[in-house]
Amino acid sequence: MEAIPGPSTARKRRRDEENVPESEDYDEALSLEQSLTFSDTLVALRIMRAQFPQIEKVSVQPFILRSQLYSSVKDRTQVDRELESLRRDKVLRIFKLNTGQDDHAIMFMDDYLNQIERVIKRMAAKKQDELAVFEWFKTHVITSKLEPSIEHQELCSLLSFGGNVKDEHISLLINAGLLTRQLIDPNMYWFAIPNIGSLLKGLSQGRKELLSFLNRRRYKEMMLAPLEKKRLRLSPLDMRFHLRDLIGSGHVKTVHTPTGLVVRVSKD
Known part of the structure; x- marks a missing residue:
């Protein structure tokens, strides 16, 4: 061993x-x-x-x-x-x-990106019109924010490079298991591994x-x-x-x- x-x-x-x-x-x-x-x-x-x-x-x-x-x-x-x-x-x-x-x-980053792709496929049947947020998340958030947590305003700011951010987008990321709210500070999120x-x-x-x-x-x-x-x-x-x-x-x-x-x- x-x-x-x-x-x-x-x-x-x-x-x-x-x-x-x-x-x-x-x-x-x-x-x-x-x-x-x-x-x-x-x-x-x-x-x-x-x-x-x-x-x-x-x-x-x-x-x-x-x-x-x-x-x-x-x-x-x-x-x-x-x-x-x-x-x-x-x-x-x-x-x-x-x-x-x-x-x-x-x-490993490649594995994490594969995990996100699986999430997108799973969510596709439910929220057709809001799926763009996953691409924004991949393109603008995880490549820029490398720490384990992110503040709400910074998250919205980075996502806004992809499009007009709504509360539903944040909820979708949380429901997909990509983010979890910190109990101590509700304005902070932990990045998470879905499933x-x-x-x-x-x-x-x-x-x-x-x-x-x-x-x-x-x-x-x-x-x-x-x-x-x-x-x-x-x-x-x-x-x-x-x-x-x-x-x-x-x-x-x-x-x-x-x-x-x-x-x-x-x-x-």
């Missing part, structure tokens, strides 16, 4: 990198990043994107949690710095997740289920190899997804033993 720091990490990363399937998104990220070295953060993002679980009945493009990156790149400052650079270069977007915790999801709601529920429930499972075991630990093969009942996301998240957030840790890696609940 390339997420665990150790002597074999570099070799394992190289092997994993070779196993990443070629795709248009992969090539696009490379071409956009010609001026940057092939950073550990970008390697980790591509590997995790390729390994994103196949989920039935949920139409969401692959995303990576910031905590998962912390599990695979030892230097968190480096991760944050390289994420910021990739964000500014419009290779990816970072989303604040509505989980009640400080969770952030990362999605992610059921996965956020699974993320929270899967975390609790996995930690509960480990806490019930003697010494609150288990060998990584058999643990990774187990299925979670309460989450559509796979065990590898949750393990990376909990390792990166510090809830569990890995310990090298003569028989392999052990996953152990971290002491408070």
Whole structure:
């Protein structure tokens, strides 16, 4: 598992990198990043994107949690710095997740644009005459506003480059799942990933289920190899997804033993 720091990490990363399937998104990220070295953060993002679980009945493009990156790149400052650079270069977007915790999801820009296209197709039958707002959003908003949130007046100002903005346009973007209102300040919106709601529920429930499972075991630990093969009942996301998240957030840790890696609940 390339997420665990150790002597074999570099070799394992190289092997994993070779196993990443070629795709248009992969090539696009490379071409956009010609001026940057092939950073550990970008390697980790591509590997995790390729390994994103196949989920039935949920139409969401692959995303990576910031905590998962912390599990695979030892230097968190480096991760944050390289994420910021990739964000500014419009290779990816970072989303604040509505989980009640400080969770952030990362999605490659091409995947995010594909997600918006799916939304447009879904909404087409309902609001034929207002669909132009999605093109305004793609063309004028997400290319200009790279931060995770946007203020109402700035949103309207950017959308107005496309046409005459009405309240219905903003409502349509919210109903489509592209924006969510901030509870603290109703004049602020978070950019959002459409259709992610059921996965956020699974993320929270899967975390609790996995930690509960480990806490019930003697010494609150288990060998990584058999643990990774187990299925979670309460989450559509796979065990590898949750393990990376909990390792990166510090809830569990890995310990090298003569028989392999052990996953152990971290002491408070």
